[in-house]
Amino acid sequence: MRAAVRTTVIVVEDNPLHAQRYRENLARDPSLVLAGEFASAADAIQAAGALAPDVALIDLGLPDGSGFDVIRHIRQASPHTAIMVVSVFGGERNLFEAIEAGATGYLLKDSLPEDFNASIHALQAGESPISPALARLLLVRLRPGAAAPAPAPAPTAVPAPEAALSGDAAVPSPLSPRETTILEAIARGRSVLEIGESLHISPLTVKSHVQKIYRKLEATSRQHAVYLAHQRGILKL
Structure with a gap:
């Protein structure tokens, strides 16, 4: 057994x-x-x-x-x-x-x-x-027009990967349309199962897309991916 x-x-x-x-x-x-x-x-x-x-x-x-x-x-x-x-x-x-x-x-x-x-x-x-x-x-912080979060004062804080992208020039999205759709659903708090059901794909396929999103955005978690995507103009929530 x-x-x-x-x-x-x-x-x-x-x-x-x-x-x-x-x-x-x-x-x-x-x-x-x-x-x-x-x-x-x-x-x-x-x-x-x-x-x-x-x-x-x-x-x-x-x-x-x-x-x-x-x-x-x-x-x-x-x-x-x-x-x-x-x-x-x-x-x-x-x-x-x-x-x-x-x-x-x-x-x-x-x-x-x-x-x-x-x-x-x-x-x-x-x-x-x-x-x-x-x-x-x-969610409030990620709304269009919201001010960026105040930086933490700790000197050992890891620099945000998006820091170099703070200029006004538009940066092409590294995500595919499907990956962007999944990230938008994640930002709205939907689970892997809910995303899979809405897109008619398996939970394993959703997780595979999520891992690709992490790699492309250099994110460490779902919230981090949403935050980075919002900072780069990929998400317009």
């Missing part, structure tokens, strides 16, 4: 009460395995590469550094790891810096979904769970 697929998860959280809550949630799902728990940025950075978890849940406010640094390190050391910020810190600056750093999901601690484990499975399946308040913020 084939063994059930298990998803390894690490938690980077310095608040003992929140960490306990995550442990209790994970323990309710036998397919989720807590592979490591860290209360500091240094410990997480030291261990994450060797652990190479499927999913990393990361708080931004850590006692010895920034959760953004942990995200960047994991993105480089373990590219397959899906990263979700779980933090009390919302706001435009944190959201966009998390996306730039490589996060693929962002949940606020004060508005965590009832089925927290479902969000982890969705993240691992290629979805991008995001708290409703932040999703609205993202």
Whole structure:
């Protein structure tokens, strides 16, 4: 009999009460395995590469550094790891810096979904769970005429790939019409299954298109791809 697929998860959280809550949630799902728990940025950075978890849940406010640094390190050391910020810190600056750093999901601690484990499975399946308040913020920011997000002050922030494209000259889209359609659907919050059904293609085909979009835009996540496409004038949402 084939063994059930298990998803390894690490938690980077310095608040003992929140960490306990995550442990209790994970323990309710036998397919989720807590592979490591860290209360500091240094410990997480030291261990994450060797652990190479499927999913990393990361708080931004850590006692010895920034959760953004942990995200960047994991993105480089373990590219397959899906990263979700779980933090009390919302706001435009944190959201966009998390996306730039490589996060693929962002949940606020004060508005965590009832089925927290479902969000982890969705993240691992290629979805991008995001708290409703932040999703609205993202959509508002991507509307035509909206001002660009304020740059984060951290000197270690990775420069945005689109920085060289800030001029007025139009840049041809690197995406095919089908890829643009899929990215527009992603920007509207539609899932892989919903996109596949609307376009009459399989979920695997949708995921293949999404990976091509990532490569062409040099994006690290769905939100990052939407953000880059909007900055380059590819999306007009």
